[in-house]
Amino acid sequence: MQDFLKRLPKAELHLHIEGSLEPELMFALAERNGVELPYASVEEVRAAYEFEDLQSFLDLYYQGMSVLHSADDFFDLAMDYFRRAHAEGVVHVELSFDPQAHLARGIELDVQMEGLGRARRQAERELGISTALIMSFLRDRPAAEAMRVFEQAAPYWETIDAVGLDSAERGHPPSKFSEVFARARELGIPRVAHAGEEGPAAYIREALDLLDVCRIDHGVRCLEDPALVERLREQCIPLTVCPLSNVRLKVVEHIEEHPLPELLASGLVLTLNSDDPAYFGGGVLDNYLACHRAFAWSTDIFASLARNAIEVAFMSDERRRALLTELQVVESEW
């Protein structure tokens, strides 16, 4: 099974590129940029990754990304991740990034976009990985700031595949960002949003009704509202589920208690993703393997999860056809 899961062509739809910053690279970039870290060693960083909830993780996540200064730093961050993902059989990565978190530290959007853009092109050329870029807005900061940043990003709208919504969920409902997302819609830019990770099922409804999103990131708390589950099923709204993240952020206590089996039984379109692989104990393959250990699913179920991700990804029809064929080959050879 391990071999099968590795060979499956996996598309990752929910990945914060800043959350892929491994402690080794964090130290290297801190030295490159003269940033002082509150840790003496890589081991000490890893030992600090004990989270009580989403906010306790976000505190370290924002601190960690303070080592990113130049376009080369963003390039190294993304390339480092693309190489690891490639080794796990990931063929398509949709990376989210948090422009406001970097702008607030004085790192210009041009710097962020240059580094990430260069890494995307190199990954496509050297690793054969296709990529999409999701510009995420921080829901715990003012909506007016998100709007300013989005307008400032006008020169890059063509290279942005979607806008997203992330950071501290509780107390920051999707409705706060109605205008920003309406602007994205007006421009023809697709929309996704974190909802129902720590926040209530009502936030998922809001994301659908007010932000007109085509996917929900996490969404696991939809199960608290059976009518909503039925709506998600009927409208085929995909959930980008991140099981290891949910365990590490105590959305669930143990992976065995994760609602994935119930979500599956409800007929929802599900995908498996890593969220913040450097902080939560592994990449996409580790998430597939964790589900294998916890739920002993058949190869058919894993193949259908991988197929869902390819089917709902932001990619060209030609690329989608090629990856679906690749998936079929792996399935038939197994």
Ligand SMILES: Nc1ncnc2[nH]cnc12
């Ligand atoms: N799991 C998560 N939820 C919300 N915002 C995030 N930013 C990075 N990871 C996140």
Ligand SMILES: [Zn+2]
């Ligand atoms: Zn996330």
